[in-house]
Amino acid sequence: MIFAPGFLTNGPVLTAIVVGGGAAIVSGVVGVFTIMRGQSFAGHALADVSSAGGSASFLLGVNPLLGFTGMAVIAAAIMGFADMRDPRERDLLTGIVLGAGLGLTALFLYFDITSMSTSGAAITVLFGSMFSIPAAIIPLTLTVAAGAIAAIVAAYRPLLVSSLSAELAEVQGVRSRLIGLVYVLALSLAVALSAMTIGAILSTALLIGPAAAALRLANRPGWAVVLAVAIGLAATWGGILLAYDSFYWTPGHGWPVSFFIVTLVLVFYVMAAVLRAHPAEVRGT
């Protein structure tokens, strides 16, 4: 059964639609540049590190988005200031930051579980549980989303030139370090938002998947961003709808939203890859 009754009047569902939609929009906008800059791994690492903040916030009883965002921004600042030109060095540092972050996550989740005797926090932090997001989080979500998008809009053209070549950017007087730092901060906000919704481990799927599909289809940067946002929204909202419906498939317990979102992202990516492989039939040229 698709579109089970009560979908659009259910409070937790509406919160999931708003927060998940915000995460999908920001992930689409930032993700296009993440792929063009070859920083998918950095995106994943920031999400993992943000999970340390998320798990700590459960322990302290503060707004989890603050935890996810705070930790991701700190890690992004470290990675941004390190300014590694050599991709191998950069991957190395990223991996080390990632490891340290997950170590903290392990510690905080252990305390969460021993002090509250529940494993719910671990599932929520790592794999998300969208229907249990409190509505009170919406204003902060929208603020974080607006901040990330504003940063990308401001740095739009310098980011594009840098993706062509660091030297071409430099010769135009682009301050590559500053632009790189702005970008990685926007990235940290994007992954914190999606870690909050579909979980730290799965947030990379929302960051990379829709953007990768869009980059296969769009020939212009603006279109790539719009398409990535559209695909991300379709996967997120479609996933929420399917998860809501799944309460009726297996009565008593629905399936996790994150599972549906990630599966839809994969489906969209495969569709884009097929379209790109057979452009003649699709574009009619």
Add this chain to the structure above:
Amino acid sequence: MTISPEALVVDRLSVRLAGRMIFEDVSFTLAREEFCGLIGANGSGKTTLLRTILGFTRPVSGEVRMGPVGEGPGPAAVGYVPQKILLDPQLPLRARDVVALGLDGRRLGLPLPSKARQARVDEMLGAVGAADFAERRVGDLSGGQQQRILVAHALVRRPRLLLLDEPLANLDVRSAAEIVALLRQLCDTYHVAVLLSAHDMNPLLAYMDRIVYLANGHAASGRTDEVVRTDVLSRLYGHPIDVIHIRDRVVVMAQ
């Protein structure tokens, strides 16, 4: 960087990288609209010299002076085509987008549609013979086509000086000949001085006004017939050199 009436004055420039002297006391002058080949073997310091002119590398001594500049501040007044850029086929940029980014890529915010901007981009696409593939994804273009787009990207701000680092390195003989002829034509049309590095001078012989020959950490410069001579190059290399002319080609060999 100070202003000079010439397009480029390189004055007793010495550069040391990681403790190693790359070149010493390199001097030459480029007048407006001159087409100059920067010739030397791999590792002779061509890229370092270009990067020093751009201000990316600091010399230990000597200085670089530039002529009345084009638009914009600082090094943006110089057009530059770096070595071996591989444009990723994934990039969602058409050839025309890459040229437009040469115009205002440093600006913040989104580009607003502008007739004037579009006209300048269209004109430059036409000037480099890229009108036919302007709408295609830049990563899907051939090496020669990408090179034309990068030249247009570098020239669209109308700099007075255009530097190109081994622009012929990855091209087949025919594309290389086309690019050199195009650069010579742009040099005259847009009144831009061109300094182009290459390890083989032969594709440039018919077009060069001037040559800067880098070898052994030093440079010889002047008209081609003043520099590419047995005595001058032997002195530069510090050991006997033969310069052999075969039809309209030149071969430089150690004795």
